[in-house]
Amino acid sequence: MSENWFYQAGGKARASTLDGLIGLMRNGLIDSHTPVWQEGFANWKPLGEALPEIAGSGAAVPPPHMPPVDRPARLPHEDPFRSESVTAAASPALPKLAVEDDGWQDTSPHPWRRYFARMIDITVFSASVGLLLGSVLATVAPALHEKIFYDMIGDNRAADAIFSTLIVVPVLALLTGLFGTSLGKFFMGVRLTLLDGRPIGVPAAFGREFSVYFRGLGLGIPLVVLLTLVSSHNRLKTDGVAPWDRDRPWVVTYRPDGAVQVLLVITGLVIWAAVFGFILTL
Structure with a gap:
C-alpha cells in the first residue's frame, strides 16, 4: 500500500502519510467520515472505508459531496527542506493551501x-x-x-x-x-x-x-x-x-x-x- 495519501479537512485537501493519518485520528483532527484518496482510487473514499483497520469499517458513512479526482501531471511543489520533489501523475488536483505540500505534513510525535x-x-x-x-x-x-x-x-x-x-x-x-x-x-x-x-x-x-x-x-x-x-x-x-x-x-x-x-x-x-x-x- 502506498504511503502517499491525501485527505480533506475544512473543505480543503492536504497531503499526508499513513502514519500522519493515524496521528491525525489520535488527535481527533479527522475521523472515519473524512474523505481520503491515494493512487489507484477512482474517487475520494471515507477513511473508514479506505482504511478500516485504522478507523473501523462499520463507522464509515460516505459524505454527501465527494468531488471527482482530477489527475494533473505534477503537484506544484518545490520545498528547500525536502530532498526530492513530489511527482503526482495520478494525484488529485489540490487547491492552493498555505500548508499544501510544503514538507510539514508529518504529525507523528517527536x-x-x-x-x-x-x-x-x-x-x-x-x-x-x-x-x-x-x-x-x-x-x-x-x-x-x-x-x-x-x-x-x-x-x-x-x-x-x-x-x-x-x-x-x-x-x-x-x-x-x-x-x-x-x-x-x-x-x-x-x-x-x-x-x-x-x-x-x-x-x-x-x-x-x-x-x-x-x-x-x-x-x-x-x-x-x-x-x-x-x-x-x-x-x-x-x-x-x-x-x-x-x-x-x-x-x-x-x-x-x-x-x-x-x-x-x-x-x-x-x-x-x-x-x-x-x-x-x-
Whole structure:
C-alpha cells in the first residue's frame, strides 16, 4: 500500500502519510467520515472505508459531496527542506493551501525535538529578556532591581529557574501566536498552526504557553520539572499528542528528516551551548 495519501479537512485537501493519518485520528483532527484518496482510487473514499483497520469499517458513512479526482501531471511543489520533489501523475488536483505540500505534513510525535526546541527558547530568551529587564530596572528603579536580581534570585537556583521559565512565556506566546514558530522550533523543525496553516493567534498561544509552563515545566521548580517532563514525554509517545494540545483546533507538525534538518539541529544546539556557557560566566 502506498504511503502517499491525501485527505480533506475544512473543505480543503492536504497531503499526508499513513502514519500522519493515524496521528491525525489520535488527535481527533479527522475521523472515519473524512474523505481520503491515494493512487489507484477512482474517487475520494471515507477513511473508514479506505482504511478500516485504522478507523473501523462499520463507522464509515460516505459524505454527501465527494468531488471527482482530477489527475494533473505534477503537484506544484518545490520545498528547500525536502530532498526530492513530489511527482503526482495520478494525484488529485489540490487547491492552493498555505500548508499544501510544503514538507510539514508529518504529525507523528517527536518528543525530543520538542524538548530541545523548548530548552533553546528558554535559555536564549530568558538570557536576553533578563538582561534587558535588568538594564531597564537598574536605570529606572535601582532598588527594585537589587531586590529582584540580588535578594530574590541572586544565588538561589530554584528561584532563578522559576523566573527564567516564566519570563519567556509572553515572548513565546507572541512568536508562536503570530508566526507559528520560535527560535528553538525553527532549528528543531517544529511548527504550531491551525489546520489550514494559519497561526493560532496570540490569545490562544498565551493560554497554551501557560499550560506548558504549569503542566509541562512544573513552574520550573527543580525536581518537579523532571517529573512533569517525563510525564509529558510519555503522554506524547503514547497518545500522539501533548496534554496541552489535545482537543484543540491546532496541530503540531514537523519538518521532515534530512541533511538540512540535521544541519539546523546542530546549529541550534551550538547556539544553545554558547548562550548557556555565557550565562554561567555571569
